[in-house]
Amino acid sequence: MNGDTFHNRNSSSSTLSKRNSTERKGDVTEMKKKSASATATATEVGGYGWWLGNAYFMKWRMEDVFGVVKYHPIPCIFAASLLFFMGVEYTLRMIPASAPPFDLGFIVTVPLNRLLAAKPALNTLFAGLNTVFVAMQTAYILGTFLIEGRPRATISALFMFTFRGILGYATQLPLPEDFLGSGVDFPVGNVSFFLFYSGHVAASVIASLDMKRMQRWEMARVFDALNVLQVVRLLSTRGHYTIDLAVGIGAGILFDSMAGNYVETRTKLSAANGIGVEYSPKHENGVKYQSVSSD
Structure with a gap:
């Protein structure tokens, strides 16, 4: 009887282990499906998720940002002037047609x-x-x-x-x-x-x-x-x-x-x-x- 009990316990433990293993595999499979679904969704909307993840600026560190200003000051000045003249362009009053050109x-x-x-x-x-x-x-x-x-x-x-x-x-x-x-x-x-x-x-x-x-x-x-x-x-x-x-x-x-x-x-x-x-x-x-x- 003890042998039968021991066998039943081992059988139950083995069954439980297989069930847990199957459940874990099912969870992993489900996670993979969700991940694949998310990737497919990102691709369907234009691939923005992949694009942003691999974009050049996403790899910048703080020292890289300061390095742009340090090693490329002239383009940075041009960028600032672009913003300045955008403001000027939207606020400057045009010369009337009857007036001589402004020079x-x-x-x-x-x-x-x-x-x-x-x-x-x-x-x-x-x-x-x-x-x-x-x-x-x-x-x-x-x-x-x-x-x-x-x-x-x-x-x-x-x-x-x-x-x-x-x-x-x-x-x-x-x-x-x-x-x-x-x-x-x-x-x-x-x-x-x-x-x-x-x-x-x-x-x-x-x-x-x-x-x-x-x-x-x-x-x-x-x-x-x-x-x-x-x-x-x-x-x-x-x-x-x-x-x-x-x-x-x-x-x-x-x-x-x-x-x-x-x-x-x-x-x-x-x-x-x-x-x-x-x-x-x-x-x-x-x-x-x-x-x-x-x-």
Whole structure:
């Protein structure tokens, strides 16, 4: 009887153990089903759960946040300025259609404008000197191609003036009321001209960038200084709006880069096609360029 009792107890214990094991397995299976269901639900609504869990910013630590400010201060300043100008844009009252455009550069140069208006001879002198500077730009840019065989600056100027013509015609800005013209200014003869963007400034930037590539540092510094004086004169005479001059700087940099890519692409294409090309001993931006004389 004791043996039967012992056997029954063992049998009951074994059955209980199997039941507990089955229940645990059932619980695990149920948890897996719930987890799979949750994952499927997150996927069904666009996968935001997975996306947020693997997002780059979710891995940031506090030192990473402070590191952004420490190692990237300029983008952080730009981010702050973005928020500032968003506020300005939503609160600033627009200029009435009947009023002249608001230009901060014009306000800053009011004393110079009055001085040049009162002294026409001085205005003519400055205009003549500016035209000489334009001739210097033109001579340098053409000389890099015709004399030195380096086409990048010339191609850049061609790109720049072509797009200036398109944009200048597409949006024609009114000539400021207090514009001070001169017969010796460029375009010579006080003829009509496109305001947006400034070809004077853009060409100066193109020439200066080429000088820096060729390590003609002194010449580049002279051109940059003359370009600053040119900007001040154009604002003082109302020959350009501030935005024309600012975009002119960007246009010079942009089209110089575009011309560099163009020259590099054409050079590689010529080499790949086995075209006999005579190369200059100098390099332009680290890439040999095709000279005028090709076989």
